[in-house]
Amino acid sequence: MAARATSKTSESSDKVSVICRALRRAIIEQALEPGAKLPEDSLGERFGVSRTIARHALGQLAAEGLVELRRNRIAVVATPSWQEARDAFDIRIELERLVVRQLAGKLTKAQIAELNAHVDAEDRARGGTDAVSIRLATEFHILLAQMTNSPILVRYVSEVAYRCCLTLSLYSRPHSTECAINEHRAIISALAKGDEAKVMDLMHHHLDSVANRALVAPTPQRGRDLLDILAPYADDAASDRVVKMPKLARRG
Amino acid sequence: MAARATSKTSESSDKVSVICRALRRAIIEQALEPGAKLPEDSLGERFGVSRTIARHALGQLAAEGLVELRRNRIAVVATPSWQEARDAFDIRIELERLVVRQLAGKLTKAQIAELNAHVDAEDRARGGTDAVSIRLATEFHILLAQMTNSPILVRYVSEVAYRCCLTLSLYSRPHSTECAINEHRAIISALAKGDEAKVMDLMHHHLDSVANRALVAPTPQRGRDLLDILAPYADDAASDRVVKMPKLARRG
DNA sequence: AGACATCAAACTGCATGCAATTGGTGCGCT
């Protein structure tokens, strides 16, 4: 109860947050792969706003870690290193354990129904594209976070979940979502039973196995090749950068 | 070893991040109290930049939860509710437990020396103003986070620590920092010994007691009076806002 | 005197314009 107004937190005005939402979604559905360029002009044109607004939106997304901004350079979708990805999952595990700890035994019937409905949707989406499955799986976790009624927790869980999505598209192979769906169901039922310890454990292992399915080996050779491989070497050289490459993903 | 470049994460260019840093510092040192107005013009003038830049900086700080942006209204320093403050501390506890878990037994001699030096500085600052003590105490935690070499963890710990600072200036009385300093020392020595379980516990109780010293009672009557008290009542009215009232606490 | 309507100043929302930097292409030199 007491549905909070929620969105007042950050997200300055309207146009900016529209762009942010669109880009976030495009990123987690992998329509925009890591490394994809995001020129201010194109964005502005695409969304019917000026560069000023597009720029502002990019700033917000950079603050969330979804895009990388380099001075005087075109913004790109973030390309987290393998280690950063692992770190993100570690943080996510702690945060989501906190979520289910707060939620265990405190959900209303309506909320449980909502969660089940969401997982049903995940189930139905199994036939569709990976992109949709991944998005729905992520949204399940965000939905849980929202039920804590803690705007801060929602924000952090959302951010870190999006970042984890990003890594999935970098390091993960085709993806298998079925087990994840079962794990979601198990979490819901443990939440309903109010078994705090168990649900924390379930969440822990759920996320851990997602991470392990994704981050198979600490070898970044696959993923966005050269870029990552060379990144560490350019670490103390002031310029980080894009070694020259014929095309590198742009969408008109 | 392998000191990362770190700051490439967000913080778009230069001027913007200068303003962000300045404001963050002003906020955690309580030079800017919660509720303080931050007009774009004044900021721009103060820092010798245009409104565009000031605006961008405010956007970043809003994304961090330090300022609140309301459409067509002057931005203000965030005024977290008591519940939000409690939530922030809960998250902080989990994040910092993760920090010390990763750090236990893995610190170099030099790092331990750096930590001790920092606490010495905290000690010396005991005679000074509260503002400096609070800042140093916060920076101790951020310093710890930085030693994990995990940019994401650094970012989240920093943000949440700043938010907790904000809270302190809202709900806490004059403040007593001595015990906190001792607790910092205890954490360092447990880290050096490599006692993972113990250091996690120390950190947990340290933060918990800081939170409890600060968030004494769930009565927001003290703090930024009327504003908070009335906030929940205006909750479902679409317009968030200020019920109309003769004066309602503002600072010029 | 108190409350309400009206108006001006202040401020934000946003687009556009100009200077500066970057990356790339093609030319000339070796």
Place this chain on the structure above:
DNA sequence: AGCGCACCAATTGCATGCAGTTTGATGTCT
């Protein structure tokens, strides 16, 4: 051919200008 340099298009960095909204104040009516 290979390498380097100069020039150009593309793009960002930032300031300014204008329109719309909010705030607060003045004036008027009861």
